[in-house]
Amino acid sequence: MISSGLFFAFFDAMSQLLKPQSLKTKPEKVRVEPFLAFGNKETVFVKGRVISSYRERRPSSRNSWIRNIIASIRRYSVFSVANAKVEIMLHEKTFEVETDEDGVFEKQIEVRNPNPGVVEQVNFKVKSPATKNKSVWVAKGVSRFNQKTGVISDIDDTVLISHSTELGKKFWLSISKNAYTRRPLPGVSKFYRALTHNGENPIFYVSSSDWSLYDLIRDFMRFRNIPLGPTLLKDKHINIKNIWKSGGGSHQHKLEKVQRIFDLYPNMKFFLIGDSGQHDPELYAEIIKSNPDRILAVFIRLVGSLEPERKANLEKIIGLNNFFFIESSDEALELASNHKFLEQ
Numbered sequence: 280m281i282s283s284g285l286f287f288a289f290f291d292a293m294s295q296l297l298k299p300q301s302l303k304t305k306p307e308k309v310r311v312e313p314f315l316a317f318g319n320k321e322t323v324f325v326k327g328r329v330i331s332s333y334r335e336r337r338p339s340s341r342n343s344w345i346r347n348i349i350a351s352i353r354r355y356s357v358f359s360v361a362n363a364k365v366e367i368m369l370h371e372k373t374f375e376v377e378t379d380e381d382g383v384f385e386k387q388i389e390v391r392n393p394n395p396g397v398v399e400q401v402n403f404k405v406k407s408p409a410t411k412n413k414s415v416w417v418a419k420g421v422s423r424f425n426q427k428t429g430v431i432s433d434i435d436d437t438v439l440i441s442h443s444t445e446l447g448k449k450f451w452l453s454i455s456k457n458a459y460t461r462r463p464l465p466g467v468s469k470f471y472r473a474l475t476h477n478g479e480n481p482i483f484y485v486s487s488s489d490w491s492l493y494d495l496i497r498d499f500m501r502f503r504n505i506p507l508g509p510t511l512l513k514d515k516h517i518n519i520k521n522i523w524k525s526g527g528g529s530h531q532h533k534l535e536k537v538q539r540i541f542d543l544y545p546n547m548k549f550f551l552i553g554d555s556g557q558h559d560p561e562l563y564a565e566i567i568k569s570n571p572d573r574i575l576a577v578f579i580r581l582v583g584s585l586e587p588e589r590k591a592n593l594e595k596i597i598g599l600n601n602f603f604f605i606e607s608s609d610e611a612l613e614l615a616s617n618h619k620f621l622e623q
Contacts, residue, residue, distance in 0.1 A: 309360050311403040313419035314493055315385075317509040319543055320392075323421055325367060325401055326385040326511075328490060329360040329378050357491075359383070364406040369399070369421070375406065383490070383514050392423065399423075422509065424481040424544060428575070428623040430474055430508075431537060432552040433559055434486040434496060436582055438467050438505060458498035464580065466608030468505045473612060473621055474550060475506050480623075482508035485536045487557075489513050511536040533562055541570055548575050550620065552611075555604070556582035560589075564596045576601040576620055578611045 313327040359382025367374040369390050378384045392399055399421035405414040435441035440462045475482050488496065490512050500507050513532055541549075551566065551574060553559025563577050581604050593602070601618070605611045615621050 309363070309405055309408070310414075311365060311405055311417045312490075312493075313401075313403055313417055314490060315509055315511065316401045316419045317422040317424070317543075318388075319423060320425060321389060322543060323369065323388045323390060323401065323423070324385070324539065324543065325388065325403075325419070326383070327365070327403060327419075328382045328384065329363040329365060329405055330357045330382060331360070360405075360408070363408060366404045366406045368402040368404075368416070379514075381514055392421075422481075424547075426480050427547060428480050428549070429540075429544065429547050430471070430480065430482040430550045430552065431540060432471070432482060432484055433533075433554060434484050434488060434510075436464075436554045436556050437552055437559075437580055438463060438471075438484075439496070439499060440464060458495045459502055461495075461499055463499075463503045463505065464608060466612070468503055470608040470612045470615075471506050472504075474615060476621075478506045482506050483540050484508060484510040485533050485540075486510070487513045487533065511539075531562075534565060537566055538569075541573060548573055548623075550575050551577045552580075553577075554580040554582050555585050560593055563602075564593055567597050574601075575623060576615075576618065577603065578614075579604050580611075581606050 309329055309331055311327050312330055313325070315326040316323060318324050359378070361378055361380045361382055363378045363382065363384075365376050365378065365384050367376060367386060367388070369388055370393060372388075372390055374386060374388060376384045376386045388401075400418045401421055402416045402418050404416045432438060471482065472478065474480075484496075486496075493510065493512060496510060496512075497507070499505075541547075551563045553563060560577075560579050563574075563579075567574050567577070579602070585604060590604075603611070603614055605614070
């Protein structure tokens with residue numbers, strides 16, 4: 280088997296051959312890439328970034344690994360625009376926000392939907408820096424939720440096979456596969472559709488993957504018939520020189536993102552789903568301590584075996600009632616049925 284070091288060297292060599300200039304990416308062309316527009320009856324939270332504009336063909340299940348690597352280089356060759364000013368329009372009300380050092384912006388908007396029966400859209404446009412071509416509005420559909428039950432799930436090794444604990448395998452998967460060739464955990468679509476009542480209840484995804492993978496994740500979910508929902512990723516900008524850091528580093532940002540969801544939906548209770556490969560059990564334990572009445576159950580997919588000391592430490596913190604360590608989606612579905620969670 281080829282070593283991970285050789286993979287990294289190969290990818291770096293390819294990235295040097297395919298500089299952004301050769302990818303027809305012109306620095307003077309920038310655009311808004313919207314990620315999030317969701318909320319409750321009173322409030323909408325929006326998030327996106329300002330990046331260099333480039334064209335990329337839709338992936339295919341027939342793409343070779345070389346073509347997928349080139350597509351990965353294209354994805355990570357875009358540059359983010361710090362301190363850009365973005366105009367936001369929702370129901371004829373306008374707002375302005377500035378991007379941070381990673382080109383990311385976010386804003387919480389207090390606007391009710393004047394026509395609840397009509398699908399809402401929020402619009403974004405780059406105000407500055409000025410570009411050679413006139414900036415255009417980019418639209419994003421708004422999702423408002425008022426259900427009593429929701430799901431919050433991790434993605435890597437919870438929904439999507441990622442091998443997050445093995446750097447070489449993780450890196451190779453991330454660059455050589457696309458949305459239509461990445462594989463889900465067996466049975467995850469059936470389990471998530473049952474837990475959300477076939478999409479009637481909302482699901483939120485919180486992951487340490489970076490925003491450059493947003494389109495891949497969304498296309499993957501659609502292709503695999505996994506319920507879609509607001510997807511909250513890690514803000515730090517990843518480029519072609521540090522692509523293998525995607526999904527790594529501190530995962531504490533997940534706590535902030537989960538707390539934002541809790542704050543937007545104070546009357547909603549949640550199922551939490553993650554895996555034992557990184558720090559999901561400990562993070563979810565912290566969430567339970569801070570919000571003891573908001574969690575219906577936790578499902579942790581086992582990656583390898585769980586050390587007895589780790590399990591004992593978790594039990595000391597929160598106890599393990601309705602905190603399930605599972606080996607498969609079928610097992611999770613059976614537990615959910617036996618505990619009548621599917622009736623929530």
